[in-house]
Amino acid sequence: MVDRFIKAKAPVIIFDSVEKFYGEQKALCDINMTIQPGQFTVLLGPSGSGKSTMLRCLGGLEHIDSGVIRFGDEIVSSSKVHKAPDRRNLSMVFQDFALWPHMTVFDNVAFSLGRTSMDKSEAQKRVMDLLERVGLAHYSSRFPSTLSGGEQQRVSLARALVGAPDVILFDEPLSSLDADLRERLRVEIADLTREAGASALYITHDQSEAFALADVVGVLNKGELVQVGKPEEIYRAPASPFIAQFTGVAGELSGRVTQEFENGIYRIETAAGILDARGGGSDRLECQNVTLLVRSAPIRLIANASGAGELPGRVVDVAFRGRGYDHVIDLGHGRRLLGVFSEDRWERNEIVGVRIPPEACIAFPLN
Template identity: 50%
Template sequence: MTGHHVIVRGASKRYGSLEALCGIDLDLAAGSFTVLLGPSGSGKSTLLRSIAGVEKLDGGTIHFGPRTISDRQTHVKPEKRALAMVFQDYALWPHLTVRQNVAYALRRRRLGGQEAGRRVESMLERVGLGAKSGSYPHELSGGQQQRVALARAIVGEPELILFDEPLSNLDADLREHLRLEIATLTRETGATALYITHDQSEAFALADEVAILNAGVIEQRGSAESIFRHPATPFVARFTGLAGSFEGVAVHVSDDTAKLQVGEHVLTTAAGRGLGVGDTAEVLVRPTATRLETVDATGPHDGSRHRLPSRIVDVAYRGRGYDHVVDTGHGLLAAVFDERPWTRGAACVASIDPAGMIAFSANV
């Protein structure tokens, strides 16, 4: 099967004085897996529910390929959109067994008999719940209930699957297992997928493309790698993971790079949009750009890394090693990783890769 090609143009939605969507444009290629990433209140749930047909837009249009789904004159009902949804609270019928919950999706499509039974049993085996087909939702764990919800969504072979933060109620280990199942099963169907979350690691692991929302606006779209390496705004950089930041003054800007005076140091960084010479700027540092070195191991400064005399503030064990909070004298850096723990209060050098730093003007 081929998934919907979803085309959203100028989507706007208000709730009283709150503008939840501010003229959003979004394209979902047929069969693609797109993740909407953003904090609570960013508009991602409103956009998802508008595509589902649960919410009506105040302005703008939604098309599935050449078919108009929503505009000023048209609002196709959710059940006529050939889509399925997976919710964070599972939304299972409590009085129906696992088999009956999954089969309900086929009843709505008027598919019954032996073919429906075969599909349901096959899908339950696929999600590892064949032995639980006669159980009721209250007899299942949270992870098992979410697998039922996933099976119900996929068994009807929808052309679009919408995921409304389906893993947020589960513990970390189970989230990882179910994330893999969602990614694998959804791609096997060929359906287009739209998934919303506030978890950056979840978004980056799942998506073909990520769209980052903030206050009803898509601030940046692209692959996980392009967004992480080249954030378009300070918000995008912060939301996708920072160790910390410094304040400085831009003394040179050329193409995509800049030199910033930060205290007595001149730091080479990537240049954010709109940065100019003389601007006060915020230098944002990715955790992956940082490492710890001893004071006597700094060696000559060759420009390949910036080395800032620092002090260990705190240390936390993370299983694979230790994360450190480091005071550079110009700002704190968190999540500085090392395989061994450093002593709190110890002198060190924070070594930073310029490729993991980007400066944005504070003047705009």
């Protein structure tokens, strides 16, 4: 275990009306967000949504065109001020590891300490402590090319932590690794970053990765920060159909509101049957046409559909997932539900009932 893990003194990070252009294209549009000290923030969004641009602006790799980025009371970026990356006390972990191929593992991790006043013995102790913490102390004299992808990413993580930065930026560091290794490294990244006390800004397009890592998630779409909240808030109360769809739905139905209950639940009549749903967004749903987005997790397969909240369906496909089975269910009318989990296997072409509780359904006004 590391006994010399210096705690960071992370500042409050503030994006205040930040905008960034590439030529005439607006890459970031009026970004407002606060990252509290020690907070692990994940930016989630599709390719081209502005995640990398926002991270690079925070890191000082890009100049912003308007607005302000502050570290505490200090302005580090504005249209007139630009503090260089090496003066922001931050580090980065990259997707492609970005290790020096001609340096040993030890020298790669120690590289950033060369610019400090730390004496040689103290620096050596710090590096070896961190390499031990990431399970690579016995590889300290090896070169990056002799390591696996996961081992190289551990070296990159140790290098990011060794200088006790206030902020660590993660540029999709797990995207090039296989699924099992991604999960193990995800846990290590979360554990080590929080142990160090550093603030983190992590970008990904993988919603399961975002929800597993984050204290706070910011969802980006076409350069706009469309929702910021805890993972549970983003999942249970998405502000728009885009956010609901991007964070994972089993299927989509069209319907019409026929009744409103006192607990904020609406009865929706669809071509497949009657469902109860929560209203999405901030607007109250009246007797109007809606888009109904269905989450897969609360859905249950039953022998027969017999009333409201239960739809008849047919099993189209089934896939074994170790802990149980994922099913694709045809509801007719060209509508399907994907990834419907059951511990029991339902066979292809079997007629089933699909029980869909209100917490699985989010209704948005049909534009």
